[in-house]
Amino acid sequence: MGKRILIVDDEESVVFFLGENLAELGPGYHVETARSGEEALTKIAQQPFDLVITDLRMPGVDGLELLESIRATDPKTRLILMTAYGSDRVEAEARRLAVYRYITKPFKIEDLVDAARQALGDMALSSKGILILSDERFEAITRRLSDLRVEISAQCIILADVMGQLITEVGITDGVDVNMLISLIGGGFTTTFEMARYLGQTQALNLNYQEGDRYDVYSSNVGDNLFLAILYSKDAQTSRIGTVWLYTKRAIKDLLEITAAVEVAPPDQVLDSDFGTLLSDSLNALWGG
Amino acid sequence: MFINWKLRELNLKIVYYGPAMSGKTTNLQFIHDHTSPQVRGELVSLKTREDRTIFFDFLQLELGQIKGLKPKFNLYTVPGQVLYAASRKLVLQGADGVVFVADSQISRLADNIQSYRAMHQHLIELGLDPRRMPCVIQFNKRDLSALTPVSLLTRYFAVNGSTPTFESIATQGVGVFETLKACINLVMAQAQRQL
Numbered sequence A: 001m002g003k004r005i006l007i008v009d010d011e012e013s014v015v016f017f018l019g020e021n022l023a024e025l026g027p028g029y030h031v032e033t034a035r036s037g038e039e040a041l042t043k044i045a046q047q048p049f050d051l052v053i054t055d056l057r058m059p060g061v062d063g064l065e066l067l068e069s070i071r072a073t074d075p076k077t078r079l080i081l082m083t084a085y086g087s088d089r090v091e092a093e094a095r096r097l098a099v100y101r102y103i104t105k106p107f108k109i110e111d112l113v114d115a116a117r118q119a120l121g122d123m124a125l126s127s128k129g130i131l132i133l134s135d136e137r138f139e140a141i142t143r144r145l146s147d148l149r150v151e152i153s154a155q156c157i158i159l160a161d162v163m164g165q166l167i168t169e170v171g172i173t174d175g176v177d178v179n180m181l182i183s184l185i186g187g188g189f190t191t192t193f194e195m196a197r198y199l200g201q202t203q204a205l206n207l208n209y210q211e212g213d214r215y216d217v218y219s220s221n222v223g224d225n226l227f228l229a230i231l232y233s234k235d236a237q238t239s240r241i242g243t244v245w246l247y248t249k250r251a252i253k254d255l256l257e258i259t260a261a262v263e264v265a266p267p268d269q270v271l272d273s274d275f276g277t278l279l280s281d282s283l284n285a286l287w288g289g
Numbered sequence B: 001m002f003i004n005w006k007l008r009e010l011n012l013k014i015v016y017y018g019p020a021m022s023g024k025t026t027n028l029q030f031i032h033d034h035t036s037p038q039v040r041g042e043l044v045s046l047k048t049r050e051d052r053t054i055f056f057d058f059l060q061l062e063l064g065q066i067k068g069l070k071p072k073f074n075l076y077t078v079p080g081q082v083l084y085a086a087s088r089k090l091v092l093q094g095a096d097g098v099v100f101v102a103d104s105q106i107s108r109l110a111d112n113i114q115s116y117r118a119m120h121q122h123l124i125e126l127g128l129d130p131r132r133m134p135c136v137i138q139f140n141k142r143d144l145s146a147l148t149p150v151s152l153l154t155r156y157f158a159v160n161g162s163t164p165t166f167e168s169i170a171t172q173g174v175g176v177f178e179t180l181k182a183c184i185n186l187v188m189a190q191a192q193r194q195l
Helices: A012-025 A037-046 A063-073 A088-096 A109-125 A135-152 A178-198 A241-259 A275-287 B024-033 B082-092 B106-125 B150-157 B176-193
Strands: A003-008 A029-034 A051-055 A078-083 A101-104 A130-132 A156-161 A166-171 A207-211 A215-222 A226-233 A263-265 B002-004 B009-017 B044-047 B053-062 B070-077 B097-103 B135-140 B165-167
Touching: A003 A012, A003 A037, A003 A109, A012 A029, A012 A051, A012 A109, A029 A037, A037 A051, A037 A063, A051 A063, A051 A109, A063 A078, A063 A088, A078 A088, A078 A109, A088 A101, A101 A109, A135 A156, A135 A166, A135 A241, A156 A178, A166 A178, A178 A215, A178 A226, A178 B053, A178 B082, A207 A241, A215 A241, A226 A241, A275 B176, B009 B024, B009 B082, B009 B176, B024 B053, B024 B070, B024 B097, B024 B135, B024 B176, B082 B106, B097 B106, B097 B150, B097 B176, B106 B150, B135 B150, B135 B176, B150 B165, B165 B176
Parallel strands: A003 A029, A003 A051, A051 A078, A078 A101, B009 B070, B009 B097, B097 B135, B135 B165
Antiparallel strands: A130 A263, A156 A166, A156 A226, A207 A215, A215 A226, B002 B009, B044 B053, B053 B070
């Protein structure tokens, strides 16, 4: 099912205009409208929305009251508040309610459409939890990466997620700050993932290549959440772009199969209940207190 | 939060956020200098010629096994300089907890507020709810003159009343470990509360 957007404004012309423009986001988006806070709450009760864009001043339930009600029941809904009557108090309230964007009228319609697209695009980054990776699955991933390293004669290959966490690495990483590399490459991929979402592409493959005097660096996404970084040290290895792409694409296909059924679980389902207490004791032993 | 099942490691990412020169790197430097080399890695820094953080500082701490898992804390700072807003947002990605380091000097109050607001906005844009993000506030440089009263700082930065706050002098280590421990404890408490 596509992303659901609700536009709330008491002015019919505004609701119509915004609805028409947001419909251009593409077929993956479903846009509905409401002419009051009360009507919006009724629609939300029937089926939740991913994004609610509301005017501040409306008769009856106003924009802030509407957002307060939404926040009380669903912390994940993205909120955009539009107003011609901005003030420090309203801005502070918007911040308190974790409003994604606070837009003052008059604004360019392109800015609102961009904000809506970004709000929904960023949602993919919001799921937090612990990757459930069995020993067998982890070993299968590492084995496949080792095979790839042999096939393309790379110095090292790193698999990480877009949140900047290392999954595994094979090869020689001496002299390379893996965490920094992951952060830099991951940052680039958040942008390309957003581009794929914008274009409505569900199976986009990004292959990036940087040729340098010390290293050649290849990177590619593995599905929506993971990416590979492949390093060649100029002193020791030579990379051939065509060969690297060919074998990397094959490896990505295999990695996608291996990780297809990987789950993400909330931490409390994975950690023992007294883990936090024991950790706190360890820290006190280390630093006193 | 990420568990490396092969190595039985629990990885936590904690980000030190705050305005330029508030003492974020000094916190990490003190932790590095006063923690056993068996537990900590090297402090990795990317600095400009003026010795300011350009991308981030990074320090990893690794504790012994607890319940079969080895906790690893990845501590990052964000660059405080105005120029590097994009880097600040990037470093916040995937953060499990945040330490906001405020400069207590009255002349820096506006910078603190601006930085705190920007942090909230970045978290929201990354799909993280600032109200649910474990956050500890550190009022640093309490040894200097012309300070903002703690009561005023608390009103600005510890808005929900339950946010832990610490007065600190990071150059001397005062409040440094207390701040980090509080942040780690908050992260774990939140992790075990989630359903």
